[in-house]
Amino acid sequence: MGISSAVPCCSVWSRQTQLRWLTSFHRRILAQQSVTSALGTLQQGKLPGAPTRVVSVPWGVSPRGRRVLHAPSSSFQEVMLTSERYRVQRLPFSCVSDSDVAFFEHIMPGRVITNPEELKPFNVDWLKSVQGCSKLMLKPQTTAEVSQALRYCYERNLAVNPQGGNTGLVGGSVPVFDEIILSTVLMNRIISFDKVSGILVCQAGCILEKLNEYVEEQGFIMPLDLGAKGSCHIGGNVATNAGGLRLLRYGSLRGTVLGLEVVLADGSPLDCLASLRKDNTGYDLKQLFIGSEGTLGVITAVSILCPQKPKAVNLAFLGCQSFTKVLETFTTCRAMLGEILSAYEFMDEKCMELVERHLKLSSPVTGSPFYVLIETSGSNSTHDEEKLNNFVELAMTSGLMLWSLRERITEALTHDGYVYKYDISLPVGKLYDLVTDTRVRLGQSAKNVVGYGHLGDGNLHLNITAESYSHSLLDAIEPFVYEWTARYNGSISAEHGLGFKKKQFIQYSKPNEAVFLMQRFKAMLDPKGILNPYKTLPSSS
Ligand SMILES: O=C(O)CC[C@@H](O)C(=O)O
C-alpha cells in the first residue's frame, strides 16, 4: 500500500495544520536565533512551495529504523570470550549435567536448546563485543515454568542469564561463562487491554513493536519507543528501564509501568501485576525490579499504561551552527511547543557522515556541525489549503528517512569498527564538552569520536570507534570519561544500564552507602547470586 493511501483524510488535515504551524514556528526560531544560516536545503528539490531550509513532515506511517541482528562484520567465532578479554574468574556455580538437561526436558519438552550452533547467537551480544559459552537455553512459555526452572537452578546452584531480545549495549543480556540462558522468546502473549484506561497487560517476551502495532489499532501507543523496537522484549525494556525516544513526552518506565509479575531467584512467583494508577499500599516493590537488569528476579509479565495515539505528529530537521545554538533552540522549542514537544534529539556532523557512508542514508539538511530532530505530537486538527496538502504528500517521502537518520546511528557505528559506548547524563550545558574533550584526548588513536542523543533528557551518547578492540585505547578512555562525568555530577549510565561492562564504575555515580545497600538487597533476594551473575553490581567481597 502506498504511504499516502494509508493515511486517513482526517489525519492529513490535522497534519497540515501542524505542518503550517510548525513551519511558522521554525521561522520564528530562525528569526530569533539565526539558525537559518545553519540550515541546508532539501536535497531532492522536488517539493513545490516547500520551505527550503526546514524539513517538516508528518509521521506515523513510516517504517522507522529497526535494530535487528544484521549480518555481522565479524562472525560469532571471532568475538573474543568475555572471560578472556576482561580476565574474569568464574564463580563456583555448578555445571550443567545430563540429568539437569533431562529435568528441563521433562518440564518444557522440546524447548530446551543444547545444540552449540543454535546457541551461538544467544551467547554473543548485538554489538559482537562480548561472548559467553552457555551450553543450555530454556524457552519457558508460562510463569509456572519459569518458577519451576528457577527453583531447580536455585537448589542445584546453577547460574542463570535471563534474556529478552538480546539488544542490550552493555553486555548485560548474554552469559559471561556457562550460565543457563532463560529466554522470554515464547512468553509473547497479550493478557489484556483496557480500551478505556489504556492499560496493557502482557507477558514479558512480547516484542515492543508488535505491542505498539496492537495498541495502535485501538487508538493508543506504547509509552516508549527505541531503535531496537523490532527485536527487544518489553520484559527486557523494563528490566533495563529503557529510555528511548519518547521519554521527553511520556516519562520513564518508572511512571508508566503500573505492575509487574516477577519470579524470584528461588523460584517464588511475586504477583505485583496491579493495573491501578494509584496504589500506596506499602513499598512500591516493582520499582526494585525496574532497571535491576535481571539480577533480582525474572520479570514474567508487565502492566503498562499506554497514552492515546496522537492525532497529529510532525517532524522537523534543523541544522545548527554550534552546540550553543542547539541549546538555544531547545529552550525556544520548549517555550513555544509546550506539551506537544515529544522528542528533541541532537547529533553531530560525524554521526551524519557515518550514517551516510555506511547506510547510504542522506540528510535533507547538510553543511552544519550539528543537527536537531524535533518531533511534535498533538491533537489539534483543522482544515488547510490544497497546496499544503500536496506538500505533505510529497514531504512524506523525506519523512521516511528523518527518524532513520537518527535511529540508525547505532547501526552505522557498528560498520565503522569496534565501538566503545558511553551513555551519559549531564547538565545539558556541559553535554557536548565531553565529546570535544574526549576527541582532543584520544587524537589519532580513535577512528571517530561522535556525540548524539536525547538532548531533551540531558542524555548524551558518546561513541568512539576504532579498527579493532584495544586495551590501551580502553585505558585512555576509562576512567577518563567516568571521572569527567562525576566532576559534573552526571550519571555514567543514563538509560542503557551497567550490565557487564560498566558495573565496576558504579561508584562514579553512586556513593558507597548506596552501593552497599544495593548489595544487601541483592543478597536478600538472591542469596546464592545465581541471577545474572557478574553484572550490574561490583562483588561485595
Ligand atoms: O548506540 C548508542 O550509543 C545509543 C543507542 C540508543 O540508546 C539510541 O538512543 O539510539
Ligand SMILES: [Zn+2]
Ligand atoms: Zn538512547
